[in-house]
Amino acid sequence: MEFFQSLLGPFWPVVWTLVKIVAIVAPLLLGVAYVTYAERKVIGYMQVRIGPNRVGPLGLLQPIADGLKLMMKEIIIPSGANKKLFLLAPVLCMAPALIAWAVIPFTPELVLANIDASLLFIMAITSMGVYGVVLAGWASNSKYPFLGAMRSAAQIVSYEIAMGFALVGVLMAAQSLNLVEIVKAQQGASFFSWYWLPLFPLFLVYMISSVAEINRAPFDVAEGESEIVGFHAEYSGMAFAVFFLAEYANMILVATLSSLLFLGGWLPLFDFAPFTWIPGFFWLIAKICFVLFLFLWFRATFPRYRYDQIMRLGWKVFIPVTLVWLLFIGGMMQTPLGYLFH
């Protein structure tokens, strides 16, 4: 490493950061590919069928075949579409889903940018994703995608608030905006010290609004394939694939966030012998997989909400619940029982 450092001289920090970015993004994209595979397999078994099993052993090469197929396909640009915005939209969707990973810690040390306000950074970045969706619907100049964009804009904006309030509870409990500090604050004897228990209502609100945030069933009204086909109805080939990748990258992102914020990140289930032997990184992966499994399970089980019902749920249920619980936590912290919430 020192050899490279001397070779590149002043460029070394840039190159080293790029290497780290690749080290995060490459496994992430592979993860995205295999989340699609896992989704098809898991939902397949839930639906008494077996899912993909033709390409490669157990169908393991299926995501690669799908990716190749989409890359080979033509990107059709509708004649009435605004070409520049049409092509910009998938990028705008994908970029935030990847940028947010810059501040995600995998272990206390393993993090690309351990900044103090990492939670705020994530909030800011993930809010950008909706622009991609809105732009896709608008630039397509087509009626169904336009409806999808309208729905998505309204939905994401309102769930952002509920989600934000749920996170305020976490930062009140942890007294920090830094993700590493938040996880460290959850350290305790067992999983009962993680924040899902003291902040249980917020945990529920966060889990549900994160499903809404990433446009997954039962909140997939922006896509709503049986109603309006989706905001990306006019997209094909790689342009469509980028939306697809963004959706799954976002899924992994919110799963990671819920693991870090409420499920103790890399902390083991119990803080004693056999459990502490497993490295923290694998604990984190296991928790992410668990949350992802929940997302898939939701999709296999629930019917889809109607668009106005989603809004009602967001504004009339989640936001009041979070506000009340925030006040409650704030009040309790001033009493001798406050240690329960730290």
Add this chain to the structure above:
Amino acid sequence: MPEIRNYTLNFGPQHPAAHGVLRMVLELDGEVVMRADPHIGLLHRATEKLAEHKTFLQSVPYMDRLDYVSMMCNEHAYVMAIEKLLGLEVPIRAQYIRVMFDEITRILNHLLWIGAHALDVGAMTMFLYAFREREDLMDCYEAVSGARLHAAYYRPGGVYRDLPDSMPQYQAARMPRHSESDIKLMNSNRHGSMLDFIEDFTQRFPTYVDEYETLLTDNRIWKQRTVDIGVITPERALAKGLTGPMLRGSGLAWDIRKQQPYEVYDRMEFDIPVGTNGDCYDRYLVRMEEMRQSNRIMKQCVDWLRKNPGPVITDNYKVAPPNREAMKSNMEELIHHFKLFSEGMHVPEGEAYCAIEHPKGEFGIYLVSDGANKPYRLKIRAPGFAHMSAMDEMARGHMIADVVALMGTMDIVFGEIDR
């Protein structure tokens, strides 16, 4: 200031929820439907006109293709109309077989309906669960007629042949690899006769319906999506000519099987479920209960059919072919066979309307004969056509997502609407 106009959306014919080829022009205010204008005719195949150029027997398979998810029920109305004109008595065993297959068909239809309806509302798992059970029933179709969908099993004067003594068995395919024990398990209820298989099904089926209800009936999202959606009052339902579950969902216990029993329905014990509010949720409950009742009827038919062997088609050689043995040895029978399959049967002059309680509602055949070997006119009364006409009234003021739920609840199949 520019004029504000409603958003006009062309819903279908190429839409995942259009149930085939429905094209609907929706006038939207935001997402709220102001007017729904269904356009039909994209699946028009001129069945009624074709029937005027075919012998009576040749039109039976066309009936399968009307409502292609309740095949035998369509045939049933058609052959009953012919029998009515001929004044023909159908052997009692054939009547039981017909009733049993009508109920199998009703379950087939309702299973497809619940699958498609739930899929439209977003619960995709229901679809595959429903198809798992459909598979068993289609095997019954196949065992009895040789075809899984378009059976052509009912004949004027009875049914094509008696129930088989054995069920087809699963065999190992190269892929996916099933072990010997898997195959054995899949064949475990297929060793006896077809009646054994159906009886086994009637025992399993109620638990399956329970499973569906676990997934949907008390599901908050499902209720939010269906309760108070597409409410239609009993008066309006009658005025619009709605029949079947669409009418019973509004609280009117009208069922042709009870009101004007045909075949042996008067000997069957079953209940007619009715709703109270006339919304999508009530119609859902009505159809779920109908599946249980159909199951009951099937069981009664199986019990009777086990005990009472007999002929399954009339011995009137002007209508039904003689058996092959007699045909090979006897001139008279040979001539009958030849005449029947070349010229076809002659139906006396007159007109008849025959309606049955089809899974979707009242399915009727109006037949006019001038005494020739072809119908002079055949008119098909398709329940879905009347349901479609209520679409505008039911959809007004609801949102796009509800239109999709409405199409599900109407159980639309374009084969019968466009004919």
